[in-house]
Amino acid sequence: MPGPHRWRKRFEGHICRWTMPREAILDLLSRTTKHLSAKEIYANLLQIYPGIGLTTIYRTLDLLEKTGMIKKFNFRQGENRYEFAGEQRPHHHHLICTSCGKIIDYSDFAEEELELVEKSAKQLAEKYKFLVQDHNIEFYGLCQQCQKD
Amino acid sequence: MPGPHRWRKRFEGHICRWTMPREAILDLLSRTTKHLSAKEIYANLLQIYPGIGLTTIYRTLDLLEKTGMIKKFNFRQGENRYEFAGEQRPHHHHLICTSCGKIIDYSDFAEEELELVEKSAKQLAEKYKFLVQDHNIEFYGLCQQCQKD
DNA sequence: CTGATAATGATAATCATTTTCAATAATAAT
DNA sequence: ATTATTATTGAAAATGATTATCATTATCAG
Incomplete structure (x- = not known):
């Protein structure tokens, strides 16, 4: 199911709306095999989504983690890193x-x-x-x- | 080997002096089975060593970790916790x-x-x-x- | 006992992450 | 489609853990 609402179903049951930042963040994480930090995600998205805020990145990462769509890791590096948690992985x-x-x-x-x-x-x-x-x-x-x- | 210089030998080979804060911190950690944070160690030591600085706690914990006498843990709680690493454990x-x-x-x-x-x-x-x-x-x-x- | 210098501690600085809050936008109801 | 509701956003400020700075102090070799 390509397109902007690919992930939408996973959100059903959670109290939230489907927005561009959420789509963009989840999309980015689903495409990379890297373990990105909030700042790295921010830097990446600024190019395709100028105006996105770092605060939103953090909030969205929290939300995505709660829904189980991504995982959060602390590798003793001072910042947390995130990884897509699809069935493919x-x-x-x-x-x-x-x-x-x-x-x-x-x-x-x-x-x-x-x-x-x-x-x-x-x-x-x-x-x-x-x-x-x-x-x-x-x-x-x-x-x-x-x-x- | 009881007394203030109980741990001194472990430091030989490392460029450092044996001081009261170091003794106090290591002693505290060796006596507890808890996993204390820097702030908790600070609060504990203030009672027996008024005037000790939080900065010194952090520096000493780093040093002790490098010598292998204590271990540092991140339990996803926002602050690191420390544990004595003697042979007894x-x-x-x-x-x-x-x-x-x-x-x-x-x-x-x-x-x-x-x-x-x-x-x-x-x-x-x-x-x-x-x-x-x-x-x-x-x-x-x-x-x-x-x-x- | 004394000098060299490592260690200390108060303060300020960093850095990741959160909170606040007014403005905006997604969705449901009309 | 239009509008009303309210979740979401983003800028700015706040937080909280940890680190850097630097003048003062204390350890320890000689």
């Missing part, structure tokens, strides 16, 4: 280069990981009475380029 | 309650986790030429109390 985690900030998605070991996570969630629920709703696994280190430097 | 990860912010340490599944992490690190190094130096696993959800509310 498989479950994955991240390798973060602590030197240059490069982020690599990986979805290897998905089965073993899922197994461990589910087992953990179950037993943690029993032992600590904790209801697991989300998990995060990430590796920090050096990317190929930064290992040379 | 086993390798563990965290359950974070998204409602009240409570943090629970757990060290269950250490073997399976270590196995998965090591296997992952090895294969990620091959496939992505990424040198893994650190990893983070955390579960977000609701603690017992917040499940009731």
Whole structure:
């Protein structure tokens, strides 16, 4: 379903209107494999949507995150980064280069990981009475380029 | 080795002097099982060390982290939290309650986790030429109390 | 004991993110 | 289509955590 209202259905049930900034932000995130920050999204959109406000970017990102259409990440870089969460994108985690900030998605070991996570969630629920709703696994280190430097 | 210079040896090799604020901060962190923020540490220490500055807290936390004596965590709460990293404390990860912010340490599944992490690190190094130096696993959800509310 | 200089702490500055609020625009009802 | 309602926007100011500046102080080698 191409066109300006491609994502509209996902909003039904949420109290909100479909607007150009929302379309533009979601569209941008759906097209890139990068993990953009609010400022980067702002810089990108200014070109095709002069006049858009950084405040709106932040508000929209919050909203999109609540609807589950995007995911928010903190990679210890001082600013949050966002990632489109469509069905096309498989479950994955991240390798973060602590030197240059490069982020690599990986979805290897998905089965073993899922197994461990589910087992953990179950037993943690029993032992600590904790209801697991989300998990995060990430590796920090050096990317190929930064290992040379 | 009790006394004011208990931790001094760990600093050897690092260009720094052993001072009261450093002793006080490290001592506080070594005594608590909580994950304190800079401001919480500040509030705590003001009682036994009036005149200590928040700036010094931040600087010292950075230093202690670099020496590996403490660990820094971002639990998506807007402020970083710190944890003592002595040998007494086993390798563990965290359950974070998204409602009240409570943090629970757990060290269950250490073997399976270590196995998965090591296997992952090895294969990620091959496939992505990424040198893994650190990893983070955390579960977000609701603690017992917040499940009731 | 003393000098070199690392460390401190008050203050100001940064930087990401939020809040405020008047103006605007999306949608429902007419 | 037109209008009324009110969610959304964007500019500007506020916030809150963290960092930089810099004159003063304190550690520790000699």
